[in-house]
Amino acid sequence: MLRPFILFIFVLCGTNALALSHDEVIAGAEKMYQKRMAELAHRSMLDDDEVFLRRVERVLQTLLQQARHDYPSSTLWRWEIHTSSEPDETAYCMAGGKLVVNKNQVHALNLNDAELAMLLSHEIHHALLQHNLKEYLEAMRLFPVWTTRPFSALEDAVDNDATLLQALAALNFSQESEADMEGVKFAWRAGWRASELVQFYKKLTRASATPNFDSASHPAPARRWKAARDLAATLDVGK
Numbered sequence: 001m002l003r004p005f006i007l008f009i010f011v012l013c014g015t016n017a018l019a020l021s022h023d024e025v026i027a028g029a030e031k032m033y034q035k036r037m038a039e040l041a042h043r044s045m046l047d048d049d050e051v052f053l054r055r056v057e058r059v060l061q062t063l064l065q066q067a068r069h070d071y072p073s074s075t076l077w078r079w080e081i082h083t084s085s086e087p088d089e090t091a092y093c094m095a096g097g098k099l100v101v102n103k104n105q106v107h108a109l110n111l112n113d114a115e116l117a118m119l120l121s122h123e124i125h126h127a128l129l130q131h132n133l134k135e136y137l138e139a140m141r142l143f144p145v146w147t148t149r150p151f152s153a154l155e156d157a158v159d160n161d162a163t164l165l166q167a168l169a170a171l172n173f174s175q176e177s178e179a180d181m182e183g184v185k186f187a188w189r190a191g192w193r194a195s196e197l198v199q200f201y202k203k204l205t206r207a208s209a210t211p212n213f214d215s216a217s218h219p220a221p222a223r224r225w226k227a228a229r230d231l232a233a234t235l236d237v238g239k
């Protein structure tokens with residue numbers, strides 16, 4: 001008679017584990033992205049440099065050709081890229097391939113196309129590796145109360161709730177390193193030399209006021225540069 005009981009528990013746990021799908025995360029990201037793009041457009045900070053926009057689109061297209069091969073399910077996504085001139089906005093890619101690149105950041109770092117490809121490759125790996133979904137599921141695992149609240153509240157909380165930010169910092173730290181490593185290998189497979197790609201991390205390190213400082217959620221720029229160039233040294237051999 002134990003068996004049905006065990007099955008019941010399993011189904012309950014299973015329901016919790018499946019409380020959130022990647023499609024739901026993508027749909028939520030789409031809404032947040034369009035809202036943010038509308039805000040930037042309203043403030044005349046969206047796509048205000050046609051030449052720069054075309055340049056990031058061109059580099060992204062090369063990466064997306066590789067994504068079709070390496071991550072076939074991502075071909076179903078509605079990829080979108082916009083540029084922002086909001087001073088405080090960094091580059092990011094939301095679930096489902098919704099990208100923003102900050103024109104000021106790219107110009108301040110004086111990134112060439114290989115370095116821009118590295119920036120984009122890092123960012124798109126947060127989406128390709130489903131980092132948002134994993135973050136939300138981890139939040140629900142650590143704090144089951146989130147399984148009972150609207151998903152939109154969790155979307156906001158992972159960026160703004162101090163308790164969640166602290167609890168998820170170690171996961172975020174590992175996701176940053178993963179996006180760096182997978183991003184280098186991916187852009188290399190797309191055709192760039194690894195030694196040129198990792199100059200992005202050199203520029204990031206040189207521009208940082210605290211190049212050796214690991215934050216709770218982000219490895220130090222100097223650490224990222226070293227890891228990237230160690231990896232690059234193994235990739236360019238024979239290419």
Ligand SMILES: [Zn+2]
Nearest residue numbers: 122126176179
């Ligand atoms: Zn990142």
